[in-house]
Amino acid sequence: SQQGEEDPQALSIQEGENATMNCSYKTSINNLQWYRQNSGRGLVHLILIRSNEREKHSGRLRVTLDTSKKSSSLLITASRAADTASYFCAQGGSEKLVFGKGMKLTVNP
Amino acid sequence: GAVVSQHPSWVICKSGTSVKIECRSLDFQATTMFWYRQFPKQSLMLMATSNEGSKATYEQGVEKDKFLINHASLTLSTLTVTSAHPEDSSFYICSASFSNQPQHFGDGTRLSIL
Numbered sequence: 377s378q379q380g381e382e383d384p385q386a387l388s389i390q391e392g393e394n395a396t397m398n399c400s401y402k403t404s405i406n407n408l409q410w411y412r413q414n415s416g417r418g419l420v421h422l423i424l425i426r427s428n429e430r431e432k433h434s435g436r437l438r439v440t441l442d443t444s445k446k447s448s449s450l451l452i453t454a455s456r457a458a459d460t461a462s463y464f465c466a467q468g469g470s471e472k473l474v475f476g477k478g479m480k481l482t483v484n485p
Numbered sequence: 486g487a488v489v490s491q492h493p494s495w496v497i498c499k500s501g502t503s504v505k506i507e508c509r510s511l512d513f514q515a516t517t518m519f520w521y522r523q524f525p526k527q528s529l530m531l532m533a534t535s536n537e538g539s540k541a542t543y544e545q546g547v548e549k550d551k552f553l554i555n556h557a558s559l560t561l562s563t564l565t566v567t568s569a570h571p572e573d574s575s576f577y578i579c580s581a582s583f584s585n586q587p588q589h590f591g592d593g594t595r596l597s598i599l
Contacts, residue, residue, distance in 0.1 A: 409587060418491070418578050418590035419529070464528060473519070473580075473588060475528045 388482040395452045397479045399465035400445075408441060408448050409473070413462045422450075422463075457485045487513050489581050491591025499599055500571060506564045506594045508579030514559035515581035519588060520552070523576040532577075535562050569598045 389395055401408070407426045411419040425432045425441045425448065432439045438451040452459055462480045466473045488511040496504055508518055517536050521529040533549075535541040535556035543549045551573075553565040562581075566573050574597050580588040 411590075416576075416593070416595065418489075418592040419580075421587045421589070424587055471517075471582075472531060472534060473529075474531075478528045480526075 385477065386480045386482070388484065389455060391455060391457055391483055391485050393455055393483075395455050395459070395481055395483070397450045397463050397481070398447060399449070399476050400447045401465075401467055401476075402446065403467070405443070405467050407467075408439075409466045409468075410437075410439060410448075410450050411464045411466060411475075413464065413478070415461070419464070452481075455481075455483045457483050459483045487581075487583075487586070487589040489515075489579065489589045489591040491579050491594055493594060494592060495595045495597075497597045497599065498569065501568055504566045504569055504596060506566075506577055506579070506596075508562045508564070508581065508591050510560045510581040510583075510589070513581075513583050515562075515583055516559065517582050518556055518562035519580045519582075520554060520562075520564050521578045521580070523578060523593075525576075529578060532564075566596065569596070571598045574598045 407424050409424045410422045413419050423434050423439050425439050436453045441448045460483050462478045464478045465476045490509045492507045519534050520532045522532050523529045531544050532547045533541040533543045533554050535554050537556050537559050541554040556562040576593050576595050578593040580590045582588045
């Protein structure tokens with residue numbers, strides 16, 4: 377079953393603005409991952425944050441993890457039109473992944 | 486980086502035919518491969534997990550006789566949709582992993598059954 381839930385389901389912003397996507401989960405985790413999917417394509421791994429980490433950065437991406445609230449957020453700063461895609465959080469790693477519902481981000485030029 | 490190739494990217498076929506989808510890890514040996522199904526505007530649903538040389542483990546509700554998975558080598562897994570019908574139309578995505586690294590995904594196969 378899908379345990380991760382992204383909020384909101386769709387987000388439309390202007391280029392240059394920041395985009396924040398949230399994910400909640402129900403069971404304890406070892407790590408949480410974020411993936412990106414361009415329309416009609418496979419998934420690209422963005423970032424993995426471990427349960428003992430609270431924040432992680434990768435370029436314009438910033439991921440936070442609050443295990444007490446069982447939630448994570450993905451922040452994309454200074455968004456670009458090329459960031460338009462669907463974003464998914466997922467529990468698990470090299471073993472079985474359980475994906476959230478995903479959130480479609482549209483960045484308007 | 487690790488590359489996973491999935492073929493074909495798009496297939497259209499008549500109802501009742503069988504369709505085979507290949508998933509290859511190009512530059513690494515994948516100890517485990519995964520097959521997902523994705524309906525429009527929805528998330529990925531894991532169908533099965535396959536380890537090289539052993540039988541695939543199917544998720545609840547996935548018919549193993551309908552979706553045949555073969556993982557004959559460390560670089561190739563195949564998914565065969567047998568006697569496909571329109572309700573099998575979907576986007577199928579494979580992924581591969583090795584050691585304890587994150588899964589690497591193929592670009593997916595869009596299957597349309599007429």
